[in-house]
Amino acid sequence: MSTPGRRTHQGCWTCKARRRKCDRARPTCQVCAERGVACEGYDVRLRWGTGIASRGRFTGADAPAESSIPPRLQGRQRDLLRERKRQLHVADQVRVSSGSEILVEGTEELLLSPLLSETWKPNHYAELFSDFLSSGINVLHSTTMHDGEIPLKVRLPGLPDLKSQFFEYFDAALNKFRSELAQSEAYLEDGTLTAGLLLCTIGIMQGIPWTMHLRGMYNILQSQSVTRSHDQVSPFRAHLLEVMGIMDLPTFAIGRKHPYLGFWRQYCRNQSTPDTSEQYDVEVMSGLPRSLVDIFSCVHKGATEQDFWDWPGSRGCFLQCQLWEAYRLAGMLVIRHGALRLPSELDDNPAQRGQSQRQSALPTTTVIIMRLLSCVDAIYRASSEAEGKDTLIINAIPYPVFVAGLQTDALNKDPDLREFIRRILMAIAEGPFWNKQYRLLLDLLEEHWTYPENTINIHEIAQSRGIELGLF
Structure with missing residues (x-):
């Protein structure tokens, strides 16, 4: 009597499926051959059940596919070491020889930003560049998103086809920038000048030294x-020179390591139209009328409080007028108290700084601060509303806010003013505007407020931290 067939757990896949005994012959069983059925063999098969993998390279995935593997959170020692090696490799590619003065101190810190903490693929580069074209460019100027006077926008439509190669061109631009700066008699082309200004912008936003780049370009x-x-120059070239002039304005940098060059005063001043009240004449990076920038360029070089007080204004929207009023009043405070003068410039006669105040009845410091902060409050409220989403004027408020924050004596008498300054800087640093520069500025002010008035210079605090910040 034959033995009933039993289901085998070690047979071929065909016999298992048909619940019959398998002779386990290799490479195919004879039972399947006799029946004329294709034997599916004995290979091990893994079945993906319901749930999420807890081990192996599919850890965290809900399906055995590469696309289902979730991005691994940084934190494992192995991941951190791999990421560190990759970033050091990038740093070596952009490192500059010690004699060129182009190496930015803290480059490694910049490369460790969250932006580079993931494993980037070409599609990430394309998405990143698309974000820059649509919104990233908006952090580089202080007018509106639809301002037709932004020279860089004219050149951007030709770039979308090059999105995936953006970082290759960026690296080439930096190499070319270093090469031309090393040759003191070389011609500084527009692309190279743009790369240098971009380096300065990165430094300004991160608080790392950047004025050495200005000096190198200025020498050329x-x-x-x-x-x-x-x-006699192209509009784009004129725009680049103005941007360089804005970056070099007196009192517009904190912890500056290199002296002012007087670039705007020498090469960009008096380029505005004769009647600024009838024509739009705004420099797009700073968001200020060129006639007002002319006065700032002469701070400590003959400009007086009366010059700011008598400034006739310029044509613009309501929010722009609020911004310009805040800057005009901030200029008066800078000249009156000399709070943003570099340590090397503090040997003048303080009586001369107050001479213009005695010549006419100008507002008191407390009144100026109140009026200045009321303008800032109006700008912040309007920029926070849905109707103000297209305005970028909020990018330009660090200078007047910081100048007001340096008036320690007035703030001690009215703590509400200090609290407003703290609240406005924190809101922009952490809110929907998110700007690291404002957090650094607030940290400097917080330390400055711990000292009695006129006992320490704000530049000394910044330099002790190795910080070099811009106020534009």
């Missing part, structure tokens, strides 16, 4: 015909 420009009027 001096050997060229930079003294030509704006009518």
Whole structure:
């Protein structure tokens, strides 16, 4: 009597499926051959059940597919070491020789930003560049998103086809920038000048040294015909020179390591129209009328409080007028108290700084601060509303807010003013605007407020931390 067939757990897959005994012959069983059925063999098969994998390279995935593997959170020692090696490799590629003065101190810190903490693929580069084209460019100027006077936007439509190669071109631009700066008589082309200004912008936003780049570019420009009027250069070239002039404005940098060059005063001043009240004449990076920038360029070089007080204004929208009023009043405070003067400039006669105040009845410091902060409050409230989403004027408020924050004596008498300054900087640093620069500025002010008035210079605090910040 034959033995009933039993289900085998070690047979071929065909016999298992049909619940019959398998002779386990290799490579195919004879039972399947006799029946004329294709034997499916004995290979091990893994079945993916319901749930999420807890081990192996599919850890955290809900399906055995590469696309289902979730991004691994940074934190494992192995991941951190791998990421550190990759970032050091990138740092080596952009490192500059010690004699060129182009190496930014703290480059490694910059490369450790969250932006580079993931494993980037070409599609990430494309998405990143698309974000820059749509919104990232908006952090580089202080007017509106739809301002037709932004020279860089004219050149952007030609770039979308190059999105995936953006970082290759960016690296090439930095290499070319270093090469031309090393040759003091070389011509500084627009692309190279743009790369240098971009380096400065990165430094300003991160608080790392950047004025050495300005000095390097200035040395080259001096050997060229930079003294030509704006009518003799292209609009884009004129824009780049103005941006460089804004970055070099007196009192517009904290912890500056290199002295002011006087670039705007020498090469960009008096380029505005004769009647600024009838024509739009705003420099897009700072968001200020050129006629007002002209006065700031002469701070500590002959400008007085009366010059700011008598400034006739310029044509603009309501929020722009609020911003310009805040800057005008901040300029008066800077000249009156000299709070943002570099340590090397503090040997003048304080009586001369107050001379213009005695010549006419100008507002008191407390009144100026109140009026200045009321303008800032109006700008912040309008920018926070849905109707103000297209305005970028909020990018330009660090200078007047910081100048007001340095008036320790007035703030001690009215703590509400200090609390407002703290609240406005924290809101922009952490809110929907998110700007690291404002957090650094607030940290400097918090330490400055712990000292009695006139006992320490704000630049000394910044330099002790190795910080070099811009106020634009």
